[in-house]
Amino acid sequence: MLSKLSEGLQKFFSKVSRAGVVDEKFVKTSLRDLQKALISGDVNVRLVLELTHNIEARMKKEKIPKGLTPRQHFLNVVYEELVSLVGEGGEVEIRPQRILLVGLYGHGKTTTAAKLGKFFAKRGLKVGLITTDTWRPAAYEQLKQLGEKINIPVYGDPNSKSAVEILKRGIDELSGYDVLIVDSAGRDSLNDELINEIREIKQVLNPDNTYLVMGADIGQSAETQAKSFNDAVGLTGIILTRMDSSAKGGGALAACKVAGVPVVFIGTGEKVDDLELFDPKKFVARLLGMPDLESLLNKVKEVVEENQELNPEDILRGNFTLKTFYQQLEATKKMGSLQKIADMLGLGMKIPKDVLEQSEEKLKVYKVIMDSMTKDELEHPEIINKSRIDRIARGSGRTPQEVRELLRQYEATKKMLKKMKAGKRRWGKGIPGLPNINLGGMNGL
Numbered sequence: 001m002l003s004k005l006s007e008g009l010q011k012f013f014s015k016v017s018r019a020g021v022v023d024e025k026f027v028k029t030s031l032r033d034l035q036k037a038l039i040s041g042d043v044n045v046r047l048v049l050e051l052t053h054n055i056e057a058r059m060k061k062e063k064i065p066k067g068l069t070p071r072q073h074f075l076n077v078v079y080e081e082l083v084s085l086v087g088e089g090g091e092v093e094i095r096p097q098r099i100l101l102v103g104l105y106g107h108g109k110t111t112t113a114a115k116l117g118k119f120f121a122k123r124g125l126k127v128g129l130i131t132t133d134t135w136r137p138a139a140y141e142q143l144k145q146l147g148e149k150i151n152i153p154v155y156g157d158p159n160s161k162s163a164v165e166i167l168k169r170g171i172d173e174l175s176g177y178d179v180l181i182v183d184s185a186g187r188d189s190l191n192d193e194l195i196n197e198i199r200e201i202k203q204v205l206n207p208d209n210t211y212l213v214m215g216a217d218i219g220q221s222a223e224t225q226a227k228s229f230n231d232a233v234g235l236t237g238i239i240l241t242r243m244d245s246s247a248k249g250g251g252a253l254a255a256c257k258v259a260g261v262p263v264v265f266i267g268t269g270e271k272v273d274d275l276e277l278f279d280p281k282k283f284v285a286r287l288l289g290m291p292d293l294e295s296l297l298n299k300v301k302e303v304v305e306e307n308q309e310l311n312p313e314d315i316l317r318g319n320f321t322l323k324t325f326y327q328q329l330e331a332t333k334k335m336g337s338l339q340k341i342a343d344m345l346g347l348g349m350k351i352p353k354d355v356l357e358q359s360e361e362k363l364k365v366y367k368v369i370m371d372s373m374t375k376d377e378l379e380h381p382e383i384i385n386k387s388r389i390d391r392i393a394r395g396s397g398r399t400p401q402e403v404r405e406l407l408r409q410y411e412a413t414k415k416m417l418k419k420m421k422a423g424k425r426r427w428g429k430g431i432p433g434l435p436n437i438n439l440g441g442m443n444g445l
Contacts (some may be wrong), residue, residue: 006287007246008037009082013075013288027059034078042219042251043085047258051081082284086250087257089278090237090264094123096178098205101239102198102229103213105186108241110139112213112267113183114146115275116239119151119265121177128174131156132163132201133185143183150186150272153177164200171205182207190228198233209236211264216240219248219255226259237264240278250361253283322377325410326370365398366406372396381410 012033031052037046055077064073064257117127129147133139140156147154155170184201187194212229229235238256243249243266256263263278373397378382393400
């Protein structure tokens with residue numbers, strides 16, 4: 001996430017961590033590196049100067065707390081100011097509610113509607129989706145297909161030209177649902193026509209929350225867009241999409257704070273699970289390469305609960321076969337990319353991108369190979385001999401060497417789990433429920 005900004009901030013923290021003396025002169029020179037990192041992330045220059053001025057002022061005025069070194073105090077001040085820069089984040093109540101999504105074309109509003117639906121459904125609420133977009137052809141079909149994937153009903157009428165009438169019928173149709181999420185139409189710009197349509201929809205829906213869906217790649221322009229929508233229709237929060245691929249995400253976050261509208265969710269990928277509650281402290285910690293273990297373990301828990309066949313306790317008791325390994329690969333795929341998992345572990349900038357991509361490809365190859373195995377072979381890997389390896393290779397379109405590599409990886413994971421069972425588990429040696437994939441010599445995920 002925001003690799004260029006993250007790389008600059010991590011270099012800054014690494015330099016400070018190695019410093020012998022942290023005095024006024026060192027603080028001034030170090031803050032120049034911080035300014036460069038933030039400006040490269042498209043953060044407004046004025047905000048960057050304010051931030052570094054605040055840090056300098058605090059370093060001069062504040063007494064170093066007992067138990068902290070000058071270096072630790074400096075890093076802590078920088079961390080706190082960075083958290084302040086990106087805003088406080090919005091609160092999300094897990095309760096029955098009506099949500100209206102607004103925004104311009106091309107920012108991922110329809111996909112976000114499905115992601116938001118999955119977010120509430122995973123938390124035990126009955127969710128229904130309504131599309132009132134009468135302007136974009138296939139808007140209804142797109143949301144309907146996404147809804148089918150996540151087992152959430154979608155109401156819409158591609159033949160109607162009245163957003164308000166569609167909404168009224170949709171509310172009646174989904175009257176027994178806890179959460180209604182309405183995907184409104186967009187335009188290329190916020191014009192009077194769009195404003196009037198949103199106001200009419202709001203009057204009928206009476207939403208608890210109105211979220212602006214906005215791409216992080218617009219950077220500092222987010223301030224103008226957020227203010228315009230807030231002034232025109234009233235917002236309770238912002239959902240920033242494309243945070244995984246945009247270099248300008250830092251600028252967009254800071255801009256939303258200036259606009260006075262909290263960022264509530266961030267989109268971190270294209271899958272329906274790639275939506276996170278925005279937590280400024282965790283976000284900045286992840287940028288700095290500090291492990292976000294809580295998010296990772298919560299993600300593991302969600303995946304295990306969705307995949308009832310995968311039981312970490314059974315695995316630790318020794319019930320580990322190739323079938324279990326296959327289920328692990330499926331669970332890992334549901335968690336997102338290896339890059340995302342590495343970021344949560346604080347390893348995102350330490351593992352080369354090409355190594356992560358190669359590991360991702362290996363996961364796909366392993367799955368293809370196991371799809372060509374019989375039930376007996378998956379449940380009793382010890383029966384796989386040379387002739388079976390050759391047959392599996394032919395059936396999967398892979399080489400015998402790749403089949404043997406999979407079997408070695410399976411055996412390595414099995415040995416690791418035996419060590420964990422014997423009480424020799426250490427953090428970094430693996431997480432129950434995830435495969436032990438070797439990332440360039442790092443037994444990791």
